[in-house]
Amino acid sequence: MADAATTLDFEALGERIGAILRRGGLSDLHARALARVIAAGERDGAKSHGIYRIEGCLRTLKAGKVSPDAVPDLVDDGSGIIRVLAGGAFSPAAFALGVPRLAERARTHGLAALVLNDCVHFSALWPEVEALADEGLAALALCPSYATVAPVGGTRPLLGTNPFAFAWPRPDGPPYVFDFATSVAARGEIELHRRAGRPLPEGWAIDEDGAPTTDPAAALAGAMLPFGGHKGSAISTMVELLAGAMIGDLTSRGALDALGTTTLAPRHGELILAFSPERFAAGRPGDPFAAGESLFAAILAQGARLPSQRRFAARRSSEREGIALTADEVAMLDRLETLGLDAVS
Numbered sequence: 001m002a003d004a005a006t007t008l009d010f011e012a013l014g015e016r017i018g019a020i021l022r023r024g025g026l027s028d029l030h031a032r033a034l035a036r037v038i039a040a041g042e043r044d045g046a047k048s049h050g051i052y053r054i055e056g057c058l059r060t061l062k063a064g065k066v067s068p069d070a071v072p073d074l075v076d077d078g079s080g081i082i083r084v085l086a087g088g089a090f091s092p093a094a095f096a097l098g099v100p101r102l103a104e105r106a107r108t109h110g111l112a113a114l115v116l117n118d119c120v121h122f123s124a125l126w127p128e129v130e131a132l133a134d135e136g137l138a139a140l141a142l143c144p145s146y147a148t149v150a151p152v153g154g155t156r157p158l159l160g161t162n163p164f165a166f167a168w169p170r171p172d173g174p175p176y177v178f179d180f181a182t183s184v185a186a187r188g189e190i191e192l193h194r195r196a197g198r199p200l201p202e203g204w205a206i207d208e209d210g211a212p213t214t215d216p217a218a219a220l221a222g223a224m225l226p227f228g229g230h231k232g233s234a235i236s237t238m239v240e241l242l243a244g245a246m247i248g249d250l251t252s253r254g255a256l257d258a259l260g261t262t263t264l265a266p267r268h269g270e271l272i273l274a275f276s277p278e279r280f281a282a283g284r285p286g287d288p289f290a291a292g293e294s295l296f297a298a299i300l301a302q303g304a305r306l307p308s309q310r311r312f313a314a315r316r317s318s319e320r321e322g323i324a325l326t327a328d329e330v331a332m333l334d335r336l337e338t339l340g341l342d343a344v345s
């Protein structure tokens with residue numbers, strides 16, 4: 001990358017981020033888990049959930065809106081539902097605790113669910129569904145966020161950007177993975193446009209009066225729009241029901257009411273479902289993985305690309321050449337490591 005000031009490998013970037021988070025007061029368990037997720041975003045060219053998120057984590061810590069050291073608690077009643085109580089800490093350590101039990105239970109029953117409750121959540125969902133695909137399982141993950149999206153036909157924020165991710169394991173390479181907000185774009189993208197002084201594409205947002213806007217600041221003050229009109233609005237509502245109301249946790253409106261701001265990371269729950277394709281296909285003709293490969297080949301044969309293909313290409317490039325950081329990004333990491341919580345207001 002031409003303007004790269006430095007390149008780091010995944011482990012080195014993770015160490016740098018971990019040091020900043022520990023300096024900010026996070027326990028080693030949480031600093032490590034968070035650092036891996038953030039470094040993975042940067043490695044994979046998923047900038048909206050890369051190092052720019054560190055400041056938000058520190059702000060949330062400084063405001064006392066996340067537990068720096070709660071130890072996640074796994075609750076297993078032997079059923080197909082595994083629950084991890086995060087105790088108000090960030091979500092990645094809770095997910096890491098629950099995933100081996102989820103995988104084991106999905107292999108036994110064909111389908112199992114992991115519920116995360118009471119977690120502070122800001123991360124992308126693809127690392128989670130990929131972790132399950134690495135275990136040979138298909139996976140779905142979904143969670144609310146905080147109310148920043150107007151339902152179709154409405155004008156006021158009510159739904160979250162509510163991400164939805166899916167992974168399907170492939171025999172000879174990285175899994176098929178998609179992961180997107182159910183809003184037209186993730187809120188992180190709006191913030192990145194604001195920081196870069198770039199207008200938003202048409203159709204992403206409305207201002208406080210409900211009028212269409214391409215001004216990121218007006219969009220942040222107004223509301224984002226769901227993707228795909230009524231279809232995205234309904235899928236987002238489903239996320240609120242399944243990964244909020246159903247699991248006994250907050251919806252996006254509840255999360256915003258509790259937090260009172262969108263400048264800190266929200267607290268809510270998450271639902272992750274894991275499926276064993278072999279168990280579902282048992283007794284039926286055909287091999288589900290071969291059928292999947294045939295479908296992917298047909299998609300590619302039309303000149304289309306698979307979701308995550310760009311991300312996996314970015315990962316390969318980072319693994320070969322290192323993760324490139326600009327001078328501004330290096331300066332930001334230096335500042336955060338030197339000042340800790342004093343770096344954020």
Ligand code: NDP
Nearest residue numbers: 122123124125145163178179180181186307308309310311
């Ligand atoms: P994008 O629109 O950037 O990408 C969505 C998905 O579509 C990716 O899997 C992407 O693959 C794929 N894709 C993009 N273009 C194509 C194409 N032409 N053909 C095939 N596939 C394509 O995602 P969003 O901006 O909506 O979301 C970004 C991230 O934000 C997600 O990881 C999400 O989890 C996260 N998020 C987290 C929230 C939270 O509360 N924790 C809330 C909202 C979002 P590729 O990556 O290869 O381009």
Ligand code: PYC
Nearest residue numbers: 122145161186187188
């Ligand atoms: O990018 O929309 C987003 C988001 C909200 C909470 C965490 N990420």
